[in-house]
Amino acid sequence: MFFFIGIAVVFGAxxxxxxxxGGKMAPIIKAAPFEMIIIAxxxxxxxxxxxxxxxxxxxxxxxxxxxxxxxWKQADYLGVMVLVGKLLKIMKxxxxxxxxxxxxxxxxxxxxxxxxxxxxxxxxxxxxxxxxRLTVISQGNVDPDAVEAMMNTAIKVHHHExxxxxxxxxxxxxxxxxxxIVACVLGVVKTMGAIDQPPxxxxxxxxxxxxxxxxxxxLAYGFFEPFSQRLTQIIDDDSQIYRVIQQMIVADxxxxxxxxxxxxxxxxxxxxxxxxxxEVFDSLRGN
Numbered sequence: 001m002f003f004f005i006g007i008a009v010v011f012g013a014x015x016x017x018x019x020x021x022g023g024k025m026a027p028i029i030k031a032a033p034f035e036m037i038i039i040a041x042x043x044x045x046x047x048x049x050x051x052x053x054x055x056x057x058x059x060x061x062x063x064x065x066x067x068x069x070x071x072w073k074q075a076d077y078l079g080v081m082v083l084v085g086k087l088l089k090i091m092k093x094x095x096x097x098x099x100x101x102x103x104x105x106x107x108x109x110x111x112x113x114x115x116x117x118x119x120x121x122x123x124x125x126x127x128x129x130x131x132x133r134l135t136v137i138s139q140g141n142v143d144p145d146a147v148e149a150m151m152n153t154a155i156k157v158h159h160h161e162x163x164x165x166x167x168x169x170x171x172x173x174x175x176x177x178x179x180x181i182v183a184c185v186l187g188v189v190k191t192m193g194a195i196d197q198p199p200x201x202x203x204x205x206x207x208x209x210x211x212x213x214x215x216x217x218x219l220a221y222g223f224f225e226p227f228s229q230r231l232t233q234i235i236d237d238d239s240q241i242y243r244v245i246q247q248m249i250v251a252d253x254x255x256x257x258x259x260x261x262x263x264x265x266x267x268x269x270x271x272x273x274x275x276x277x278x279e280v281f282d283s284l285r286g287n
């Protein structure tokens with residue numbers, strides 16, 4: 001909701017202030033489509049040159065993601081803690097062989113099936129299954145520090161890849177003002193070709209040319225720079241769920257008591273999404 005309020009404020013402040021100052025929207029509306037072809041087209045083309053298609057697609061999809069906010073909510077964090085807790089309990093009670101079927105074939109696992117929102121996210125499934133697979137292979141005799149280091153690397157790589165999208169948006173924001181100047185210069189060239197026209201005509205042509213500079217700066221600092229910043233925040237928030245998984249698995253491998261494991265996992269979650277200790281403890285005890 002605040003995303004759309006912010007968009008409305010940006011438009012209202014810029015163009016509302018312009019209209020209140022006596023400006024007319026007609027010249028801007030008339031010139032905007034042609035200027036946008038130059039500016040937006042060049043910006044998107046440059047982004048395709050600078051990024052892989054996957055990164056470009058993620059960047060454009062990231063704009064939509066900005067409207068929705070973080071993917072994982074409090075119920076999801078509680079769910080992932082219960083999911084990992086169930087798998088760890090199988091390991092303790094029934095041994096590595098019983099756990100193997102769940103980590104090797106999570107798609108057919110009844111435990112993963114209880115959490116469909118989590119189970120359909122490949123990164124989360126991989127983050128859970130990979131370290132537990134090591135535990136299965138080693139029959140529970142695995143170095144917790146080695147598992148923690150492996151998971152740290154996996155989380156860093158995933159985070160680095162995810163941050164390419166806001167980086168691409170930030171690059172677009174950095175280029176838009178200059179591309180606005182390009183559109184303006186082209187407008188000036190057009191104006192110079194009509195230098196023999198009356199002042200009223202020349203004034204209109206110069207005004208249309210300046211719309212290019214306006215749109216370049218407006219799109220950069222009113223939209224794409226905020227999009228990049230917001231998407232970075234969302235990615236940072238959503239990455240907390242991987243730390244939760246890591247803390248639970250590593251704490252269990254180190255033989256920590258369940259309350260310690262719960263608190264270690266909860267500490268990774270922002271307060272607005274953090275389930276209470278009693279919620280997690282009761283959910284794990286009930287399973």
